[in-house]
Amino acid sequence: MSEDKSQNYFYYQVQPKAPVFKSFTYKSELKLNIGQRIKIPFGKRKINGFILKKDISSKIEEKKIKKIVEIDENSIPLSPKRLSWMKWLSDYYNYPLGSILDLSFLKENFKKKSIPLKSSLTSSFPEKALLKLNKEQEDCINKILKQTRFQTHLIHGITGSGKTEVYIHLIAHILKQKKQALVLLPEIFLTPQIVKRLEKSFLNQIALLHSQISFSQKKQAWKSLLSGQKNLLVGTRSALFCPLPRLGLIIIDEEHDSSFKQEDKFRYHARDSAIVLAKELDIPIVLGSATPDFSSYKKALDSSYKLYELKKRAFKQSLPQVTVVDLKTKAKKSPYFWLSDLLLEKMTSALNKGKQVALFVNRRGQATALQCASCGHIQKCLNCDISLTLHQNEYLICHYCSFLEKKPLRCPSCNSDYWIERGFGTQKIEEGLKQIFPQYKILRVDRDSISSEEEMKNFIKQVEDQNVQIIIGTQMLSKGLNFPNIYLVGLILADMDFHLPDFRAEERSFQTLLQMAGRAGRTDFGEVILQTFNPEHSSIIFAKKHDYKNFFLTGINSRKAWAYPPFSRLCLLRIDSLKEQEGKNFAKQTAELAKKLAIPFQKNKSIKYGIQVLGPSPAPLMKIKNRYRFQILIKGENYLILDQFLNKLFPKIPKKSFIQVKTDRDPFSMF
Ligand code: ADP
Numbered sequence: 001m002s003e004d005k006s007q008n009y010f011y012y013q014v015q016p017k018a019p020v021f022k023s024f025t026y027k028s029e030l031k032l033n034i035g036q037r038i039k040i041p042f043g044k045r046k047i048n049g050f051i052l053k054k055d056i057s058s059k060i061e062e063k064k065i066k067k068i069v070e071i072d073e074n075s076i077p078l079s080p081k082r083l084s085w086m087k088w089l090s091d092y093y094n095y096p097l098g099s100i101l102d103l104s105f106l107k108e109n110f111k112k113k114s115i116p117l118k119s120s121l122t123s124s125f126p127e128k129a130l131l132k133l134n135k136e137q138e139d140c141i142n143k144i145l146k147q148t149r150f151q152t153h154l155i156h157g158i159t160g161s162g163k164t165e166v167y168i169h170l171i172a173h174i175l176k177q178k179k180q181a182l183v184l185l186p187e188i189f190l191t192p193q194i195v196k197r198l199e200k201s202f203l204n205q206i207a208l209l210h211s212q213i214s215f216s217q218k219k220q221a222w223k224s225l226l227s228g229q230k231n232l233l234v235g236t237r238s239a240l241f242c243p244l245p246r247l248g249l250i251i252i253d254e255e256h257d258s259s260f261k262q263e264d265k266f267r268y269h270a271r272d273s274a275i276v277l278a279k280e281l282d283i284p285i286v287l288g289s290a291t292p293d294f295s296s297y298k299k300a301l302d303s304s305y306k307l308y309e310l311k312k313r314a315f316k317q318s319l320p321q322v323t324v325v326d327l328k329t330k331a332k333k334s335p336y337f338w339l340s341d342l343l344l345e346k347m348t349s350a351l352n353k354g355k356q357v358a359l360f361v362n363r364r365g366q367a368t369a370l371q372c373a374s375c376g377h378i379q380k381c382l383n384c385d386i387s388l389t390l391h392q393n394e395y396l397i398c399h400y401c402s403f404l405e406k407k408p409l410r411c412p413s414c415n416s417d418y419w420i421e422r423g424f425g426t427q428k429i430e431e432g433l434k435q436i437f438p439q440y441k442i443l444r445v446d447r448d449s450i451s452s453e454e455e456m457k458n459f460i461k462q463v464e465d466q467n468v469q470i471i472i473g474t475q476m477l478s479k480g481l482n483f484p485n486i487y488l489v490g491l492i493l494a495d496m497d498f499h500l501p502d503f504r505a506e507e508r509s510f511q512t513l514l515q516m517a518g519r520a521g522r523t524d525f526g527e528v529i530l531q532t533f534n535p536e537h538s539s540i541i542f543a544k545k546h547d548y549k550n551f552f553l554t555g556i557n558s559r560k561a562w563a564y565p566p567f568s569r570l571c572l573l574r575i576d577s578l579k580e581q582e583g584k585n586f587a588k589q590t591a592e593l594a595k596k597l598a599i600p601f602q603k604n605k606s607i608k609y610g611i612q613v614l615g616p617s618p619a620p621l622m623k624i625k626n627r628y629r630f631q632i633l634i635k636g637e638n639y640l641i642l643d644q645f646l647n648k649l650f651p652k653i654p655k656k657s658f659i660q661v662k663t664d665r666d667p668f669s670m671f
């Protein structure tokens with residue numbers, strides 16, 4: 001086609017699917033839709049792009065404007081609301097918009113194929129007999145349903161208090177109104193029971209999206225949801241990007257779970273992003289947890305979220321008996337310091353009776369803290385109240401501010417010279433138990449041994465068939481599994497995660513403790529042994545009493561004192577480099593630049609500190625895949641100040657080909 005004079009073109013701002021933050025002008029002979037996927041020439045290649053808006057006033061010379069070469073006829077264009085939500089995500093998480101938009105499209109051919117997108121608005125779904133609700137549940141449902149516009153609701157209910165039942169009633173209501181519902185779960189193959197219940201209640205309406213399904217299953221689920229054949233989507237975090245056309249309700253179960261945060265490439269938090277989407281679409285969103293995230297619970301107490309407490313167990317079950325054992329009394333320097341006499345005795349007796357035993361070890365972090373075996377003392381940073389991390393068995397380093405000291409010979413608090421390094425995990429326990437109980441079959445469950453639905457099913461079968469007597473697992477084992485023959489649950493080192501170099505360490509380990517204790521309570525006569533070096537620690541005391549609220553009220557004070565979230569906002573700059581020295585220099589220069597730019601933010605008298613820049617420091621796992629990692633932590637007094645500051649900083653960070661700078665907004669893990 002000739003490019004001359006009277007040819008009538010339509011001009012569009014197009015976002016290429018490429019690592020760029022700009023959009024570009026393209027033209028087409030056809031009138032296209034905003035939100036549509038297209039193919040464009042970009043550099044030497046042809047790549048996907050997305051139409052952002054009409055371009056009426058481009059200053060680019062006509063001849064230089066390239067033509068759109070192909071149009072995706074297979075998928076529905078994104079709605080303006082979805083588009084503006086994704087622009088927000090791109091700004092907030094500092095990630096290229098094109099790559100985010102791409103998540104809302106299937107990777108398939110652009111040419112129309114035979115499957116028509118017929119719209120078959122809900123043939124009324126089978127009215128299953130729903131359980132009769134108790135007063136707390138009924139109250140919660142009525143209040144939530146009263147609000148048809150945007151509102152964040154938080155259901156705080158102990159395990160077994162009937163949250164799932166509440167979700168089912170809410171979904172049924174939404175489906176009856178011919179709208180669609182989205183349920184996000186942490187990890188589907190770890191939560192088979194809730195999925196089963198949703199499947200039973202919404203037989204023909206449910207579609208699943210998670211990492212364990214094939215592309216053709218994904219495609220089928222996706223199409224049936226877009227056409228309205230199915231109206232309930234249950235999935236993991238990325239299901240958020242399936243552009244449900246009539247979304248009327250979002251539910252996030254286990255909203256505190258760290259798997260909602262994506263930890264590579266596009267580092268978004270699915271819960272936070274879902275709240276922004278709900279706001280954009282003006283629909284309600286329901287968060288549920290037995291152990292809410294501190295930020296969520298605080299917002300609920302501050303009334304920006306509506307709070308519902310389910311305090312009773314819906315079903316007649318007793319909470320398990322929890323016995324706390326102080327590991328400090330264990331004979332020093334025993335190779336099995338992690339096995340108390342009481343746990344050994346209870347294990348022996350349970351196993352003799354043909355019962356199964358489950359032991360939990362929270363091996364989540366790999367950073368090693370140093371703890372005194374006699375008094376439980378932990379070396380912490382003087383600036384940050386964060387446990388120091390052992391490097392080369394010689395130095396202790398703070399991963400927030402890079403404070404450094406030599407490993408002390410003796411404990412400053414009791415003068416003992418017996419330090420233990422915290423950082424051991426399931427494998428070490430397994431080796432020990434094989435020596436102690438050679439006659440029993442032991443199975444280890446962690447991310448190294450189970451990574452697929454298949455392996456999980458196999459594991460469940462082994463336990464159910466009682467082919468194994470001792471199960472050793474990480475908290476992965478605590479998510480929604482129920483084994484009636486497990487009599488005894490042992491938490492090997494309940495305080496293990498308290499000392500991870502992370503301000504959320506205590507919150508997280510408390511959450512895990514409560515989840516595990518909740519697990520054991522599902523059987524009627526379970527027993528829990530909780531081993532710790534810190535029996536007087538608030539997490540232990542409150543976990544023993546299943547008391548979330550008082551744990552929160554205690555913990556939130558120290559967050560406030562140290563100005564950690566939710567009393568501030570964080571952004572972690574992750575710098576990684578092929579060469580150690582260059583990475584180090586770059587990190588140092590960037591930190592200096594940031595500190596200089598922070599000065600004007602600190603001068604205002606009406607604010608406390610405005611912006612604080614901590615670091616640079618080596619990342620806790622400094623060398624990964626032969627790249628060296630450094631980090632700079634930026635703390636903003638609030639969201640707006642941090643936004644303003646980052647907008648000043650980002651354009652000034654120099655681009656180097658051998659160094660990557662990645663932004664982690666609201667970081668969840670410092671590793
Ligand atoms: P959660 O999701 O909070 O762990 P569930 O919704 O799974 O709680 O409820 C726990 C158990 O109690 C389930 O077996 C469920 O069927 C049952 N249950 C829930 N609500 C009721 C109710 N109103 N009456 C009787 N049983 C209930």
Ligand code: ZN
Pocket residue numbers: 372373374375376377411412413414415416
């Ligand atoms: Zn000591």
Ligand code: ZN
Pocket residue numbers: 381382383384385386398399400401402403
């Ligand atoms: Zn520090």
